Amino acid sequence: MKTTIDKTVGEIAAECNQGFRLKEVLSGNDIKVKTIAGTEDCKPGDLVFVSDAKQIKDVLARKPAAMVVAAAEAAKLGPQAETAIIASENPGVSYALMRQKYTDRDYTEGGFERIHPTAIIHESVKIPDDVKIGPYTVIERGAVIGKGVVLQSHVVIEFEAVIGEGTVIQHMSIVGFQCKIGKNCLILPHSVIGSEGFGYAQDENFHHYRIPQTGNVVIGDDVTIGALNAIDRATFTSTNFRDNVICDNICHTAHNCDIGENSILLTGWKMAGSSKTGKRVIASGDAMVKDHVSICDDVVLVHRAGVIADITEKGMYAQSPSQPMREYVKNFAAYQKLGDMAKEFKELKKQVAELMAAKGG
Incomplete structure (x- = not known):
């Protein structure tokens, strides 16, 4: 280093x-x-x-x-x-x-030869001269590996996946079949790009029937995916992470979602299927988004915001269900006074009862 x-x-x-x-x-x-x-x-x-x-x-x-x-x-x-x-x-x-x-980390400093002898690479895959492939990495049929790519140990690149120039994929991560990773991306350990989307049908007895998820995931350029992420492939088309998205550790984005460019998703982010964010959305820790919901540009989600309906105006939103920050602060202030309000109500109720009794007498 x-x-x-x-x-x-x-x-x-x-x-x-x-x-x-x-x-x-x-x-x-x-x-x-x-x-x-x-x-x-x-x-x-x-x-x-x-x-x-x-x-x-x-x-x-x-x-x-x-x-x-x-x-x-x-x-x-x-x-x-x-x-x-x-x-x-x-x-x-x-x-x-x-x-x-x-003073950055050099991802080629593992100490092994350029392509480790334990790596398994399908004969159809062309490896540029400056690519680094670590121990026990698997690259399947028809995958495309760009110049300057670094694949650390135990990485799996499934068939016909595309890895863009300069991208680094760290230990134990998987890029699913036909998924596309852009240029200069960083994927941290134990993440799965293109995992099976969570799609099932149920019969009258609530028996589950898997719906094949045969779309892909498309990751733009200059994207960071943290450790222990799962990004599900689309049912038919693509799950998208646009350019320059940064995603923290331990996050899940479901099938057919679309994350707008320059967005930030912090630890615990969860987005259900077919939802979409605009550009420059910031989601603080444990924010959650319901399926089939759209969030416009320049939204900030805080205090474990739970988005259950479209957000159409930029600004800061908090709590679950999510509400504009100004309303949240006002409501939270009122919530903190509920104990005193209950005592006052009890006293007022007593006084009203006494007045009614006196009037009746």
């Missing part, structure tokens, strides 16, 4: 001139950078990224080699004697991209 940079600030700025959201170096082009560090443990020689302006003073006191901050904050700071100041349009994005470039 790469842990050191050993370049000057000027060299780093030149290498990251395009696409890294850096604007300019205010000072210190000749300062040497050893590695990238966090704001709380940085030291001389480190490159550090600061998104929160409140942390700048404390970080400077640690005297790192270089500090990346928002352009407006860089202008306030000006040149510094011991720390190079680098202005960025978005320090968080610069941090992510520069970590990938300089």
